[in-house]
Amino acid sequence: MKFRCERDALLDALAVVGRAAGTRGGYQLVLSGVHLSLDGDDLALTATDRELTIRKHLTVAGGENGEAVVTARLAGDVVRSLEAGSVNVAVNEEGIHIESARSEFSLQTMGAEDFPQISDVEGDSVVIGAEGLLTALRQVVRAASADESRPVLTGVLLAAEEAGLRLVTTDSYRLALCDLPGLEVLGSEQSVLVPSRALQEVIRLLGDVEQVSVRFSEREASFSLNSVTIMTRLIEGDFPSYQGLIPSHQPNRLTVNREEFINAVKRVRLMAQDSTPIRLDMSATGLDLSATTQDVGRANETVDASFEGEDLVVAFNPEYLLDGAEAAPGQEIVLHTVDALKPAVIRAPEYEEFLYLLMPVRIN
The missing domain is CATH 3.10.150.10 (DNA Polymerase III, subunit A, domain 2)
Incomplete structure (x- = not known):
């Protein structure tokens, strides 16, 4: 097998498919490799761990058809180390040879016959x-x-x-x-x-x-x-x-600017260490966020918000809370709650298609 292509194109292809390569050794060592198959000017790169398979086709200047399997991570590292420009690749009985400018590498290959046969998924x-x-x-x-x-x-x-x-x-x-x-x-x-x-x-x-x-x-x-x-x-x-997990009725409704809320949570969570939750104190006057970790410190921030319902203090895992706010579309988010123990729901006004439910953390 022989072909020529640009370093950046080959590096991108190896990076894309390499994420599917396996990491286990032993008899599955071949799964740590990327399978290269050249047919004319079409180079197909494939990696799999039997659960996930990624294949990418790359147009190259083909010289001689063939196939080979080379360790995905090492091949990527080698190509990444090369200067930008043209790369020549050749495979023979001794292994795979990669040349670019004044750099030359020879890598051992694995048996292509041991690489799993990957069939296209059937169906329309x-x-x-x-x-x-x-x-x-x-x-x-x-x-x-x-x-x-x-x-x-x-x-x-x-x-x-x-x-x-x-x-x-x-x-x-x-x-x-x-x-x-x-x-x-x-x-x-x-x-x-x-x-x-x-x-x-x-x-x-x-x-x-x-x-x-x-x-x-x-x-x-x-x-x-x-x-x-x-x-x-x-x-x-x-x-x-x-x-059945999604509450049908949640009397409390907090409406807040999404970006302001996200930034406030990011700041307050700096003091939410060792599995410490973030507390949300919701009332008619707005929203107060706080977190306290013993022997570390305390953070508190007030955020402008509109609240409808009975005053409520509820706590959440800061990462889960932040994920929900970041996932929500639009400029505002609405936090629907029942009490401090029942599931809360984050929604986005004008985006009924989205819903994010999270369980509160019990606090004293």
């Missing part, structure tokens, strides 16, 4: 706008769990609703929900559970495209964005029944 493709999907994913993915011991909570539920597509995540302490009206991606009443890790990779790439092609099979999903395809296994299991 649906082309959707990237902007709306990107907004929705940014709003919900942050609330997915990172605890692999409960796999269903690490996924994003995509469910077909009468109005369109609904995305939901929860880690049992908070829940994020976003509707995409009019979007038909799944069959009637169908739902799938997509790993949040895969969708985080989709988020990285959606900002550079206008459309994305989506496919769902019984056990897999794929997202094609120009020259990149992200494939992932769907999570098996039942997503928690979340509808």
Whole structure:
């Protein structure tokens, strides 16, 4: 295999697919590699850990067709170290040789025959706008769990609703929900559970495209964005029944400027250490934020806000609270509460499609 391409283009391709490369050794050592396959002027780079697969096509000046597997991280580091300009790559029995200007590297390769055979996801493709999907994913993915011991909570539920597509995540302490009206991606009443890790990779790439092609099979999903395809296994299991968690009546309503609230929370959380929550004191006079950590210090800040309901003091995990405020669209957010112990809901005026629920922290 021989080809020539620009350093920056090759580096970008290695960085994109390398995020799917596995990190385990032993008999799965080949999964730490990136598979290179040249056909004419088309170079396909693929990496997988069997759960997530990323493939990118790159147009190069092809010289001799072939394939090879090289350690993803090392190949990326080598190409990154090169000066900008043309890079020549050649593969023979001794390994892969990378030359640029006066630099030359020779890397050991792994058996291409040991690399998993990756098939395209079966099923009809649906082309959707990237902007709306990107907004929705940014709003919900942050609330997915990172605890692999409960796999269903690490996924994003995509469910077909009468109005369109609904995305939901929860880690049992908070829940994020976003509707995409009019979007038909799944069959009637169908739902799938997509790993949040895969969708985080989709988020990285959606900002550079206008459309994305989506496919769902019984056990897999794929997202094609120009020259990149992200494939992932769907999570098996039942997503928690979340509808009953959303309060139907919340008498207290706090309306506050979103940016001012976010900045205040960021400042006050500096004193919310060692799992200390942030306290919100809501009354007709406005909003007071505070946090106290013993032997560290205390922070307090007053924020202009409109409050309707009975005076209430409620506390939240500062990171979860900040995530909800940052995910909300628009210039204002509304915090709906019942009391200091029941779930609170962050909404955005004029954006009924968004909802972020979080559990309060019990305080003395």
